Amino acid sequence: NALITTAIGGDVATQVQQGEKQFDLVVRLERQYRDNPGEIANILVPTPGGPQIPLKEFADIRVMNGPSFIYRQDNSRYIGVQFSVAGRDLAGAVEDAMRQINGQVSLPEGYHLDWGGEYTEYTQSRAQLNIILPLTLGLIFLLLFALYSNLKFPFITVLGVVLSAPVGGLVALWLTGMPFSVSSGIGFLALFGVSVQTAVVYISYVNELRLGGTPLADAIRAGAVLRLRPIMMTALVAALGLLPAALATGVGTDTQRPFALVIVSGLFTRLLISIFLMPALYTLVARPDDRLEV
Known part of the structure; x- marks a missing residue:
């Protein structure tokens, strides 16, 4: 194999130096001895016993169409x-x-298909997201439990976020024709975090009013009115900051645009729905003897 490769394709024998530059010196047969199957068939190949025999004695030489390169991976072509x-x-x-x-x-025997490239990276990221998403929601719930020292307020916080925040993101993806991707999935994770923050602002303030002696119904109503501006500022700052990325159409926006679009649209629907949803959920679970933390 080495002899045939050197005779036809050439091989580096040494290096030639000219000034400060070095060049490979390639050795191979002259063109008239390697430019047709007949000449290639007459190339002499040494045998283990010493004599040289023409290549045509043990190989068929013919012109065929084939790949210019042979690729291998895991010891397979x-x-x-x-x-x-x-x-x-x-x-x-x-x-x-x-x-x-x-x-x-229909593939011949011994052949199989592997789908690689960006699709492999996509499937790997999708599998990781299937683990990260529930883990993130679980950690958020644990942090809320540590904050309020009960289950009801963390429950309505997560429930309110799940019922309101994804609506805008899903509608925006549907209206723009974008598929659900890893980038948009990460956007939903970020959206959940900001949405939980707005819910905490409302619940903590209502608990503070109740600790101060305000009746339950009045505290729920006052919290919805008085905390509206801080909640709006919290959500709008994040939404407006990502608005340019959500509207961008230039090169490189394929990954950042779904991420930003989900957050911006989700925060707007979160604001519209949570104004009525969070007071309703708080009313359903609140009791006069609640343990209140702010």
């Missing part, structure tokens, strides 16, 4: 087929291609 996705989401395009190939392409 593979053929890479690449394509780009435009006008639709990556996961949907790959899943559609999988269905068509499984239905129309």
Whole structure:
């Protein structure tokens, strides 16, 4: 193999130095001895016993179409087929291609398909997100439990966020035609964090009013009115700060735009819904003998 490779393709024999530069000196047969199958078949190959025999004595030399490079991975050959996705989401395009190939392409024995590239990174990130999302919600609940020292207020906080914040994000993705991606999933995580903060502002203030002797109904109503401005400022600062990224259409916005769009639209719906939802949820669970923490 080394002899044939050197005779036809050439091999570095030494290096030539000219001034401060070095160049490889490649040795191979002259063109007239390697430019057709007949000449290649006459290349003499040494045998273990010493004599040299022509290559044509133990190999068939012919011109065929084949790959210019042979790629290997994990000690196996593979053929890479690449394509780009435009006008639709990556996961949907790959899943559609999988269905068509499984239905129309029959692979020879010993062959198999592996879907790699960005799709592999997407599936890995999606699997990590399936673990991170419930873990994040669980940690938020534990922090709220540590704050209020009971289960009812953390429960209505998380329930209020789940019922209000994702609505805007999901509607925005649907209206813009964007698929649910890892970037938008991370956006929902950030959205939950900011939304929980607005709920804590309301519940803590109502608890403070109740500790001061304000009746339950009056405290719920006063909290909804007096904490409206701080809640709006908390949400709007985050939403307006990400608004340019949500509206951007230039190069590099494929990942940042879903993230920002989910947060901006989710915070607006969170504000609109939570104004009525949080007082209603607090009314359902609050009791005169509650242990109150602010």
